Each structure stands twice: as structure tokens, then as C-alpha cells.
Amino acid sequence: MKKDPCILILYSSFGEGHIQASLAIQKQLASIGVLKVHLVDLLAEAHPVWNAFSRFCYISSMSRFPSLYGYLYSRTNRITPDETYSKLIHRIGKGKLKETIERIKPDAVVHTFPFLGMEILKDEEGYTIPTFTVMTDFVLHARWLHEHTDRYFVATEALKQEMLAAGIGGSRITVTGIPIREAFEKPQSKEKLFRKHGLNPHSKFALIAAGAFGVLADVEWMTNEALRITEYEIIIVCGRNQKLRDHLSAIFREEPRVRILGYVDYVEELMAVSSCMLTKAGGLTLSEALSLSLPVIVYRPIPGQEQGNAEMLSALGTVRIANSPEELTKELLRMQEEPNRYRIREAMQALYRPGAARSIADEVIRMMEQSELPIPVLPLRVSRKAVRVHGYR
Template structure:
């Protein structure tokens, strides 16, 4: 290994999954003795006010105007990767990114968010740094694609086939899985965790995760439906949505079957003690559940990549989808029947790719050692037919 290789990981705060995937890769590199790893949010660095406003609008759109977000997602997914629209998006903050790269002098750049400013700089002849893209969803959007990306890491073989259809050479695609924190890949004792958290060992728990920003739809209604229809005790994680936390505490705070939490850093422990997970369909959350073979119900998946994630895993039998309170009741009751529960777990185990962070970190370091890395000429031809469009059409 090159002495003290320097790795730059570019992420975005638009979604918690991008941050967590980046941290997982950084921690894995650290365990390999690579300590010069820089995590940078290039959009926040270049345009902090605009980035904060855009992030606020993105989060609110999940609750207020999900259809509008889904429509924009689908429309932009029909734009070819090398068209002006995508090139302009990747140009945002290019000057600041160029400054960061010159200052840090990385031996490799890893993207965990579809902002590919480094590829634009390579296109312009500014740098020849190896670049890697970790796609943090189970579906493809054209914004992830660029002809100068040296390696793509994807969740499934099906996603690899989508990239091949979009014109990406097979030697550039590695089916690694989506990187999760090391804690999700270590053995966990349910009995010990039950005692640690003071839970009743005779109860069955359904874990309700509203996401890092607490935007899962109808949490109050979901809770009432689960309490009315099933024997589950509920652990509700509200993320950073203090308003949601306080609202639920006012309604369910005295109910012995309900535990209400804010943002937690030990989701793996809560998942390990639970029978099923009711959540939104973020790529990282679904990957964490896959790592523990924890059956998932996605409630009212948001149009866009989350709907695509849910539909992709549903087709493989690895998650269930509920679009109404009635469907939710049906799915929760299904989770209480062991044959169904075991069948979903088996489908999750067949789909999961263990040690994604190790696969990614090993390849990044391997490629950085090759000073004469060949870069095949590839034309990205992501058309309407090449890339599936999820959500509103």
C-alpha cells in the first residue's frame, strides 16, 4: 500500500444515508491503516445558504408535496447522463471543489451522492484522479452516471444489469452491496439487548422508524392501527423531528405498549430486538434491515427513489408494502405468522451482500496503487429505455 494514501469522500446532507455510507467507508479505511480520509459536502462548502435552503425544501417536500418530488425525479431520470441538464447540475460548486482537491491532493475520490463535480474537472483535464461512485439506492437514476467514473459499486446484480444497459463497461461495475456501519455486521444477542434496554422478553416489538428527519407518513395513525389490530409493542424512533416526538408523547406517552425515542445512534440494537420494521424506503435503512434479516413493511413509499427501492425489494420478496391503514393491518398480521416471517427473512438473506464496506475500501486502495490504471472509452447512453423510471410519470 502506498504510504499514507489520501482519500476524499464526497457526500451530501440531503439524506442521512449518504452520510452514514460515507462514515462506514471512512471507518473501514481507518481499520486498514488509512487515516487521511476527508469527508466533504461540496455543495455545503460552495454554497452554504443555498444548500441549507435546498435541503429544507427537500425535507419538507417529502411531507408536503411528495408527488411533486416524484414527478421531478422521474422527469430528470429521462434526461441522458451526458446532456446539458446533468452537466450543469454537476458544475454547481465546481470552483470550490477544485480548490479542495488542490489543497487536499487526494489519491482517489469516492462519491456517495450523485454530484459528480470531480468528473467534470477530469473532463476538463484538471485532474486524473481515480474516481469511484457508491450508488446508495437499489435503483438507478441517470445523475449517477458519468463516462469518466472508474468504478461503480452497486447493491444488486439487477442494478449492475441496468448500468450495463446504460453503456457502462462491466469491468467498471462491482456488485458490493450498500455500505452499512460495522455494528450491523457484528453478532448481536437479542437476549442481552432485551435486558440492556429494560424490555419485556415475552413481548413482540415492531420498530417504527420515521427516518432521520421524521418524515414517515401518518405515524400517529400507524401507531393507533398497530395497537388496535395486533399484539405488537411499538418502539417509535422519531429522528430529529422534535415536534413529532412531543406530539406522540402527548398521545401515547402513558401507553405501556409504546416506547417513543428521538434520534438514536444504536438502531442496530433496536432492530435486533424487533420482529419487524415499519419504515420509509431509504436505501441505507433497507440495507441495514437486510444485514440483520429483519422483515420490513414500507408504508406509503415516497415517489422517486424510495418507491423504486420498495418495488425492487418487494419483487424479490424481501420487503412488504402497505399503501393504506387497511393494508398495514394485513401486513402486520402477516408478520405475526412464523411461516411468512421466515419466508421474508430467507429472501432478505438471499439478496444481502455482506461486507460491502470492505469490498469498496479494498478496491479503492487497490486501484490507487495502479499508477497506470487503464480508463476504457465508454459512452454513457442512458436513455428512457435504458433506465427504469420510478414514481410519477
């Protein structure tokens, strides 16, 4: 390995998953002696006002206008990398990125969000820096694809097959799983966790995780329904949504079976003591559940990548989807039965790939050490039929 190599990781704060994936890779690189790792939220640094506005629109559309978000997601999924709109998207922050490249002189660039600015620089400026893309969902979207990406790291073999159909050469795709925090892969004593969090070890717990921004819909109704038809005690994690936390705290103030929390950095501990989880279908969240073999119910998945994630994992037997209150009631009742949970846990164990962040770090270093990348740059054959569109009906 080159002495004191430098790696640039480009992410976005549009979703917690992109940040967590980047941090997981950074930590694994540090563990093998690569300490010069720069994490850059490119859009936030290049266009802070536009980033704040776009982020607000993103969160609002997912929670208030999910059909609109799904429509935009599906429309952009039909755009090929060489079309004008695609080039405009990937050029966002190009100037800032070029300045960063010239300043820190990275030996490799890793994308964990589909603003593929480095690919544009390779095309227009002639850079030869190895470029990697870590896909943080279980389904394909056209914005992840670019002919100048040297290596893709993807969640499952099924996703690799989608990419092959879109014209990506198999030698450019490595199935690693989605990188998650190391804490999810360390053995934990449930007895110690019960004591640490003041939980009754004889009770069963359902975890409702509203997401980092607390945008999961119908949390109050889900909680009431779980209390009504199951024996579960309920742990609710509201993320950074203080309004949701305050509202639920007022509603369930006198309910001993409900515990309400805000944003926590120990969610793996809460997941480890839970029997099931109701949550959004973010790629990182579902990967974390897979790592702990924690059965998941996704209620009314948001159109777009989250619906795609849910449908893909549901087809593999690792996630249950409830699209209506009646279906949620049915799934909650099913989750009380150990044989059903056992089948889901078995499917999760079969699908999960441990050590994704380490696999990615090792592969990045291996390719950096090569004098030439033995990967031909070929034009993509992305078409409207090649990339599966999820979530918009």
C-alpha cells in the same frame, strides 16, 4: 500501497444515508491503515445558504408534496450526462472542489451522492485521479452516471444489469452491497439488549422508524392500528423531528405498549430485538434491515428512489409494501405469523452482501496501486428508455 495515501469522499447531508455510507467507508479505510480520509459535504461548503434552502425544500417536498418530488425525480431521470441541465448539476461546487483537490492532493475521490463534480474536473481540467461512485439506492437514476467514473459500487446484481443496459461497461461495475455501519454486522445477544433497554423478553416488538428527519407519514395512525390488531409492543424512533416526538408522547402518554424515542445512535440494537419494522424505503435503512434479516413493511413509499427501492426489494421477496390503510392492516396481520416472517428472512439472507464497506475500501486501494486504470472511457448510451423511471404515475 502508496505511503500515507489520501482519499477524498464527497457526500451530501440531504439524506442520512449518504453520510452514514461515507463514514462506514472511512472507518474501513482506517482499519487497513489509510488515515488521511477527508469527508466533504461539497454543496454545504461551496454554497451554504443554497444548501440550507435546497435541503429544506427536499425534506418538505418529500413529506408534504411527494407527488411533486416524484415528478421532478422522474423528469431528471430522463436527462443524459451530456445535456446542459446535467452538466449544470454536476458543476455545483466545482470551484470549491478544485480548491480542495489542489490543497489536499487526494490519490482517489469517492462520491456517495450524485453531484459528480470530480468527473467535470477530469473532463475540463485534465485530472487523472481515480474516481469512484458508491450508489446508495437499489435502483438506477441517470444522475449517478458519468463517462469519467472509473468504478461504480452497486447494491445488487439486478442494479448492475440496469447499468449495463444504460451503456456502462461491466468491468466498471462491482456488486458490493450498500456500505453500512459495522455495528449492524456484529453478533448481538438479544437477552443483553432486552435488559439494557428495559424490554420484556417475552414480548414481540414492532419498530416504527420515521427516518433521520422524522418524515414518515401517518405514524400516529400506524401505531393505533398496530395496537388494535396485533399483540406487538411498539417502539417509535422519531429521528430529529422533535415536534413529532412531542405530539406522539402526548397522544400515547398512558399507553404502556408504546415507547417513543428521538434520534438514537443505537438503532441496530432496537432492530435486533424487533420482529418487524415499519419505515421509509431509504437505501441505507433497507440495507440495515437486510443485514439483520428484519422483515420490513414500507407504507406508502415516497415517489422517486424510495418507491423504486421498495418495488425492487418487494419483487425479490424481502420487503412488503402497503399502499393503503387496508393493505397495511393486512401486512401487519401477516407479520404476526412466523411462517411469513421466516420466508422474508430467508429472502433477505439470500440477497444481503456482508462487508460492503470493506469490499469498497479494498477495491479503491487496489485501483490506486495500479499505474494505469485498465478501464476504457466510453460514451454512455443513456436514453429515455434505458434508465428505469420509478415512482411517478
